[in-house]
Amino acid sequence: MENFKTLVEEMKLYFNVTSLEMVAEKLGLKKSTAIGWRQRKRISSHAILKFNQLKYKQNNYINSVDKNLQQTEKINNKDTILIPFYKNYYLSSDFISNSNIITQTIPFNKNELNHMFNLQEFLKIGIVSMIGNSMEPTIKEGEMIVFQKDNSSIEGGIYIVEYQKEILIKRLKKRPLCLISDNKEYPNINIKKSNELKIIGRIIGAYKINYKKL
Numbered sequence: 001m002e003n004f005k006t007l008v009e010e011m012k013l014y015f016n017v018t019s020l021e022m023v024a025e026k027l028g029l030k031k032s033t034a035i036g037w038r039q040r041k042r043i044s045s046h047a048i049l050k051f052n053q054l055k056y057k058q059n060n061y062i063n064s065v066d067k068n069l070q071q072t073e074k075i076n077n078k079d080t081i082l083i084p085f086y087k088n089y090y091l092s093s094d095f096i097s098n099s100n101i102i103t104q105t106i107p108f109n110k111n112e113l114n115h116m117f118n119l120q121e122f123l124k125i126g127i128v129s130m131i132g133n134s135m136e137p138t139i140k141e142g143e144m145i146v147f148q149k150d151n152s153s154i155e156g157g158i159y160i161v162e163y164q165k166e167i168l169i170k171r172l173k174k175r176p177l178c179l180i181s182d183n184k185e186y187p188n189i190n191i192k193k194s195n196e197l198k199i200i201g202r203i204i205g206a207y208k209i210n211y212k213k214l
Contacts, residue, residue, distance in 0.1 A: 004041045007142075011043075011051060027051060045131045048142040052129050080107050083146070085127045117146060117205035124149035126201060128160065128169075134181040135169055139206050145169065147201035158203040163189070163196060169203065 008020055015026040020034040027050050037043050082105040106127060113119045130143045135158070139145060147160050153172060160169050161179065170179035170189065177197070179189040191197050 003140075004037075004043065007043055007048070014051075045141055049129055049131060052142060052144075079110055081110055081113070081122050081125070082107050083125050083127050113146075116207065119148075119204060121148075121150075124201070130169065130206065134183050134186045136183050138182045139169070139203075140208070143206045143208050145203055146205045146207070147203050149201040152202050153199060154202070160200045160203060162198040162200060163191070167200070172199075 008023070011023045012018065012020075015023055017023060017026065020037060021031040024031055024033045024037075024047070027047055029047065033044075033047070037047075085104045085106050087104070110122055113122065119125075125146065125148050128145050128147070130139050130141055130145055133141045138158070145160070153159075153174070155172065155174050157172055158169065159172050160167065161172075162168075163179070168179060168189075170181060173180055173188075177191040177194055179191065179197075181188075
């Protein structure tokens with residue numbers, strides 16, 4: 001309930017509007033959508049994702065640059081790394097080689113990454129926005145998730161995976177092989193054939209962007 005109120009106030013402040021119906025309009029949705037949000041005391045994951053994307057487009061540290069500019073910045077600033085942000089989980093198990101799906105990058109200071117997530121190696125890192133509440137309370141809906149393709153498969157580790165053409169964020173259990181949600185309202189996903197499960201990367205941390213309009 002408290003998170004709902006906080007998010008509503010953040011959205012109203014960001015769009016400079018006074019009602020939830022006006023927020024829905026700003027997100028390109030029908031005003032009536034706000035009625036459902038009020039009844040459930042919860043903003044839909046689709047709306048949160050759209051809101052996050054709007055904020056990123058407007059924020060100075062989200063860059064849409066060509067490959068040459070990215071390479072130049074990487075070379076000239078050894079303390080900064082550009083991490084690809086994947087919209088709507090639009091990635092696959094070969095996300096490192098498939099550069100066509102990367103539309104935005106987020107610059108991070110390497111020292112800050114090390115402090116936040118105890119990250120030592122700065123290779124094969126990506127960011128997605130958490131959709132849904134299946135991993136609460138560990139990862140909350142709307143949080144930004146940092147993952148790394150480190151070729152690991154740690155028992156009990158949280159991974160972003162591709163299974164049956166869906167991108168999922170779950171805990172990995174090996175015996176028997178299944179995917180587990182931290183939210184106990186969700187059932188385990190049993191994997192019958194191990195070759196159907198493709199691990200994209202290990203989740204190394206999550207963070208939340210707090211905005212204040214002045």
